[in-house]
Amino acid sequence: MKTLQEIQAEVVEDFSMYDEWLDKYEYLIDLGRRLEPFPEELKTEDRLIKGCQSRVWLDTTVEGERLFFRADSDAIITKGIISLLVGVYSGRTAREIAEDDFSFVERLGLRENLSPTRANGLASMIATIRETARKHC
Amino acid sequence: MMQVEKIRQEFPELGEQVYGKPLVYLDNAATSQRPRSVIRKWTEMSERRNANLHRAVHRIADLATTEYEATRDAVRAYLNAEYREEIIFTSGATASINLVAFSFGEAFVREGDEILVSEAEHHSDIVPWQMLCQRKGAVLKVLPVDDSGRLCTEQLPALLTPRTKLLCVAHISNVLGIVNPVKEIVNICHSNNCKVLVDGAQGIVHQRVDVRELGCDFYVFSGHKVYAAPGTGVLYGRRELLEQMPPYMGGGEMIGTVRWTGTTYAPLPQKFEAGTQNIAGTPTLRLALEMAAQMRESGAEQELDRVKSFLFKQLQDNPKIRLYGVPDSLEQKIPLFSFSVEHCHHEDLALILDKMGIAVRSGQMCAEPLMDRFGVTGMLRVSLAPYNTMAEAEYFMESLARAVKMLEG
Numbered sequence: 001m002k003t004l005q006e007i008q009a010e011v012v013e014d015f016s017m018y019d020e021w022l023d024k025y026e027y028l029i030d031l032g033r034r035l036e037p038f039p040e041e042l043k044t045e046d047r048l049i050k051g052c053q054s055r056v057w058l059d060t061t062v063e064g065e066r067l068f069f070r071a072d073s074d075a076i077i078t079k080g081i082i083s084l085l086v087g088v089y090s091g092r093t094a095r096e097i098a099e100d101d102f103s104f105v106e107r108l109g110l111r112e113n114l115s116p117t118r119a120n121g122l123a124s125m126i127a128t129i130r131e132t133a134r135k136h137c
Numbered sequence: 138m139m140q141v142e143k144i145r146q147e148f149p150e151l152g153e154q155v156y157g158k159p160l161v162y163l164d165n166a167a168t169s170q171r172p173r174s175v176i177r178k179w180t181e182m183s184e185r186r187n188a189n190l191h192r193a194v195h196r197i198a199d200l201a202t203t204e205y206e207a208t209r210d211a212v213r214a215y216l217n218a219e220y221r222e223e224i225i226f227t228s229g230a231t232a233s234i235n236l237v238a239f240s241f242g243e244a245f246v247r248e249g250d251e252i253l254v255s256e257a258e259h260h261s262d263i264v265p266w267q268m269l270c271q272r273k274g275a276v277l278k279v280l281p282v283d284d285s286g287r288l289c290t291e292q293l294p295a296l297l298t299p300r301t302k303l304l305c306v307a308h309i310s311n312v313l314g315i316v317n318p319v320k321e322i323v324n325i326c327h328s329n330n331c332k333v334l335v336d337g338a339q340g341i342v343h344q345r346v347d348v349r350e351l352g353c354d355f356y357v358f359s360g361h362k363v364y365a366a367p368g369t370g371v372l373y374g375r376r377e378l379l380e381q382m383p384p385y386m387g388g389g390e391m392i393g394t395v396r397w398t399g400t401t402y403a404p405l406p407q408k409f410e411a412g413t414q415n416i417a418g419t420p421t422l423r424l425a426l427e428m429a430a431q432m433r434e435s436g437a438e439q440e441l442d443r444v445k446s447f448l449f450k451q452l453q454d455n456p457k458i459r460l461y462g463v464p465d466s467l468e469q470k471i472p473l474f475s476f477s478v479e480h481c482h483h484e485d486l487a488l489i490l491d492k493m494g495i496a497v498r499s500g501q502m503c504a505e506p507l508m509d510r511f512g513v514t515g516m517l518r519v520s521l522a523p524y525n526t527m528a529e530a531e532y533f534m535e536s537l538a539r540a541v542k543m544l545e546g
């Protein structure tokens with residue numbers, strides 16, 4: 001199995017192929033469309049991360065040491081980014097996630113979409129993933 | 138056309154590039170750009186007029202105080218207020234409203250009294266009233282808007298009771314962009330002994346405001362939305378009311394004498410200007426209001442009317458677009474359009490437009506109750522100033538179409 005760092009490097013490399021912003025967004029929109037459907041019945045208040053912009057739903061399941069994430073958003077670009085995050089973190093151990101510094105998010109160059117200073121569900125999603133991981137270490 | 142180009146030269150930020158594209162700034166309702174005259178005054182106040190106000194006898198303090206008080210006279214004249222002491226400087230519309238919510242509340246609001254606010258208010262004109270009602274055991278009531286975004290003024294008489302102490306309404310909502318019939322509202326309220334606060338954050342920008350003609354008791358606005366420095370703002374209040382209201386904050390400058398046995402307060406306006414004021418910022422208000430008047434008089438606002446009609450028609454005629462705030466006649470609308478596009482999330486649209494160099498607003502726009510009213514989680518908003526051009530409006534419409542196409546796939 002690839003390490004968390006290896007997977008992150010791959011994701012960053014894939015993403016850096018696109019020079020133009022609009023191409024990046026096309027790519028994210030495509031990923032967003034192909035994200036595994038999120039069951040409607042899981043769209044509950046306690047899974048909702050409410051931001052001023054898009055809404056994000058995050059569902060976590062724990063199997064032994066490993067955490068599995070499913071997520072959704074009402075905005076498609078956010079959904080694309082969710083797809084990247086879920087692809088990287090879902091199925092990893094709580095310890096791996098808790099020890100990660102999440103700097104790969106910055107290497108993606110999506111800072112403005114992920115900045116905690118923006119009232120954005122995505123930043124809270126990352127915070128929630130980290131917190132959940134810490135709790136399960 | 139020449140006119141607008143000349144005006145643009147006065148606003149340095151408009152020459153900026155974002156992502157290698159010329160900035161198209163269509164988020165003026167959030168904050169407007171600043172002209173060189175304002176920036177110059179701001180700098181001058183820091184470089185050559187920096188001293189604390191009112192307090193010292195030295196030369197620089199005198200110059201600073203003169204600038205500050207001349208600004209009060211200019212704002213008084215601009216608003217056609219009767220007395221200079223009716224102009225209180227604050228840090229913005231929010232601070233002005235909180236001041237009234239506290240001080241008017243202390244003086245006039247008792248348990249069981251009512252405050253009425255419109256459904257289209259900015260959070261700044263909702264939350265302070267909720268806090269007041271909580272503090273006093275008063276009741277907050279809501280004057281609704283209809284599906285087109287028009288304020289249901291006809292329901293006002295039925296909502297007013299002998300216990301309604303104050304009605305709070307935006308001159309122009311920051312989401313709907315429709316000029317509310319403030320004069321008519323004031324007449325109805327006053328004949329019921331109810332005072333009126335007008336949130337003029339957007340109302341001050343595109344038209345001359347005459348507080349005596351409007352007849353309102355309070356009128357508030359922020360400097361930064363009308364070309365002045367941020368952290369500046371105005372509260373106009375009728376003298377008779379301000380005199381009966383206790384101070385909001387205690388501190389330096391707002392006092393008569395201070396003794397351990399008790400303190401007396403300074404007369405208006407200092408009673409409401411505790412502590413060191415925005416010495417460098419406030420004087421920019423005078424230049425900013427001059428710029429606003431100049432743009433109206435030079436014909437730039439008329440040119441803007443053409444741009445407004447163009448955008449209105451484009452947005453209104455597109456079956457995929459739902460426009461919020463549709464006036465009976467376009468004269469009642471400022472160049473501010475909030476809308477949503479079928480199957481497209483406002484955040485996605487705003488992100489894509491941003492990368493095309495266009496700054497727009499998206500989200501709840503600090504008006505969550507209004508979002509709920511229209512059953513949406515957010516909207517997209519473009520808001521224009523007289524320095525925006527027809528070319529920019531056309532580029533925006535093309536870019537929007539492109540963004541929609543990307544999202545529709």
Ligand SMILES: Cc1ncc(COP(=O)(O)O)c(C=O)c1O
Pocket residue numbers: 166167229230231232259261262307309310311336338339359503
């Ligand atoms: C109608 C309205 N009221 C109040 C405000 C609050 O203004 P400020 O944040 O400058 O105090 C705004 C600005 O967003 C507004 O548009």
